[in-house]
Amino acid sequence: xxxxxxxxxxxxxxxxxxxxxxxxxxxxxxxxxxxxxxxxxxxxxxxxxxxxxxxxxxxxxxxxxxxxxxxxxxxxxxxxxxxxxxxxxxxxxxxxxxxxxxxxxxxxxxxxxxxxxxxxxxxxxxxxxxxxxxxxxxxxxxxxxxxxxxxxxxxxxxxxxxxxxxxxxxxxxxxxxxxxxxxxxxxxxxxxxxxxxxxxxxxxxxxxxxxxxxxxxxxxxxxxxxxxxxxxxxxxxxxxxxxxxxxxxxxxxxxxxxxxxxxxxxxxxxxxxxxxxxxxxxxxxxxxxxxxxxxxxxxxxxxxxxxxxxxxxxxxxxxxxxxxxxxxxxxxxxxxxxxxxxxxxxxxxxxxxxxxxxxxxxxxxxxxxxxx
Amino acid sequence: xxxxxxxxxxxxxxxxxxxxxxxxxxxxxxxxxxxxxxxxxxxxxxxxxxxxxxxxxxxxxxxxxxxxxxxxxxxxxxxxxxxxxxxxxxxxxxxxxxxxxxxxxxxxxxxxxxxxxx
Numbered sequence: 399x400x401x402x403x404x405x406x407x408x409x410x411x412x413x414x415x416x417x418x419x420x421x422x423x424x425x426x427x428x429x430x431x432x433x434x435x436x437x438x439x440x441x442x443x444x445x446x447x448x449x450x451x452x453x454x455x456x457x458x459x460x461x462x463x464x465x466x467x468x469x470x471x472x473x474x475x476x477x478x479x480x481x482x483x484x485x486x487x488x489x490x491x492x493x494x495x496x497x498x499x500x501x502x503x504x505x506x507x508x509x510x511x512x513x514x515x516x517x518x519x520x521x522x523x524x525x526x527x528x529x530x531x532x533x534x535x536x537x538x539x540x541x542x543x544x545x546x547x548x549x550x551x552x553x554x555x556x557x558x559x560x561x562x563x564x565x566x567x568x569x570x571x572x573x574x575x576x577x578x579x580x581x582x583x584x585x586x587x588x589x590x591x592x593x594x595x596x597x598x599x600x601x602x603x604x605x606x607x608x609x610x611x612x613x614x615x616x617x618x619x620x621x622x623x624x625x626x627x628x629x630x631x632x633x634x635x636x637x638x639x640x641x642x643x644x645x646x647x648x649x650x651x652x653x654x655x656x657x658x659x660x661x662x663x664x665x666x667x668x669x670x671x672x673x674x675x676x677x678x679x680x681x682x683x684x685x686x687x688x689x690x691x692x693x694x695x696x697x698x699x700x701x702x703x704x705x706x707x708x709x710x711x712x713x714x715x716x717x718x719x720x721x722x723x724x725x726x727x728x729x730x731x732x733x734x735x736x737x738x739x740x741x742x743x744x745x746x747x748x749x750x751x752x753x754x755x756x757x758x759x760x761x762x763x764x765x766x767x768x769x770x
Numbered sequence: 771x772x773x774x775x776x777x778x779x780x781x782x783x784x785x786x787x788x789x790x791x792x793x794x795x796x797x798x799x800x801x802x803x804x805x806x807x808x809x810x811x812x813x814x815x816x817x818x819x820x821x822x823x824x825x826x827x828x829x830x831x832x833x834x835x836x837x838x839x840x841x842x843x844x845x846x847x848x849x850x851x852x853x854x855x856x857x858x859x860x861x862x863x864x865x866x867x868x869x870x871x872x873x874x875x876x877x878x879x880x881x882x883x884x885x886x887x888x
Binding site: 437499500509518519520567583598736751758761 | 799821880
């Protein structure tokens with residue numbers, strides 16, 4: 399369905415325009431670049447809308463969990479529509495706020511930091527497969543690329559904390575760096591387990607190697623790793639209960655205490671895009687991505703559409719994990735810093751190392767039904 | 771094969787561009803009424819004193835070193851993990867030996883108290 403749409407846009411709109419304006423000899427390059435830009439926008443616009451409405455969903459869901467109503471006033475054209483206008487009003491408000499650059503700050507680094515944090519969190523989406531053909535860059539080192547880009551996130555945090563020249567920002571950056579780095583290790587080893595099980599770095603191939611039924615998905619043979627990966631993902635994005643880097647009640651906002659207006663909302667966007675990315679990755683790596691949970695079942699599996707792979711399954715799974723992010727925030731109190739470090743180094747790291755041995759043994763011994 | 775990576779490059783540029791555009795929009799649309807109070811570093815109710823680039827706990831540094839070691843190990847594990855089905859038993863046991871050395875180092879760190887945060 400989407401291929402036809404892209405083809406129609408390319409042949410109907412882009413090709414005539416390129417034929418008119420592009421310099422002779424460069425038509426095919428220009429067309430290719432424009433086509434890629436259209437595809438990037440097709441990923442980016444829904445992603446940014448999801449980020450907007452994730453903030454709304456967060457406030458509504460946590461409100462409901464705490465027996466409050468949450469934002470329900472701002473609507474469109476005089477109608478309230480459950481407060482759905484709230485995130486747009488927030489965005490407009492932030493747009494017209496003053497951006498303050500403190501006198502003691504390193505001006506250049508202060509401006510670069512939010513850009514460094516948002517660019518990787520968006521660019522990581524280039525290799526995420528939404529369907530068995532619907533992927534922007536079908537590279538064979540997809541997972542390596544994701545690991546590399548999610549590692550870059552820490553630079554934005556450290557540079558922001560350092561450049562602000564404020565004690566709270568500095569403390570927040572130190573904590574956040576040590577925490578991200580500690581959980582990066584657990585995450586890396588968890589990814590190694592997935593690689594052993596799938597035998598490929600390409601995200602599409604990782605999904606196809608899980609096909610069969612819900613029991614063939616990697617959450618079952620990699621159960622402890624599944625949990626470790628998702629919890630590390632929560633810690634990696636500095637979300638509650640691992641949010642000591644922001645810690646509103648002790649270091650006010652941590653590394654971005656000096657940022658306001660749009661500069662702050664760029665950090666905010668990066669954090670929420672990362673949350674969605676972690677959720678998609680958990681769905682792709684452990685829960686069969688676009689595969690249907692009813693595939694291979696007796697009765698229900700015979701019904702057309704329900705048992706077929708589709709982008710809708712990926713969206714549903716992602717939403718479930720995103721809901722977990724919000725649920726965690728409403729339920730768990732913030733961890734103490736030493737507890738966070740202990741969980742990362744002394745619990746998750748040993749679990750992942752043990753499971754590398756277990757899963758490698760299972761693959762070498764060709765244990766059915768996953769590795770036969 | 772490398773042309774598969776071109777969309778990624780474009781995506782990185784678009785991501786960076788989006789950040790720049792948003793920052794510029796905020797910069798030009800927002801007000802500019804600076805004063806010395808507003809531009810001083812944030813403090814809870816008193817004048818900021820001494821530099822914020824203060825000494826910090828050496829354990830943060832230690833964590834960074836441990837991270838480099840383990841992250842390097844992960845880089846070694848990646849190719850092995852993909853090739854495991856082809857290299858069979860020999861490859862499996864070779865890596866287990868490597869892992870054993872890693873685990874001994876890990877136990878040493880643990881016993882030395884490098885992982886303690888009290």
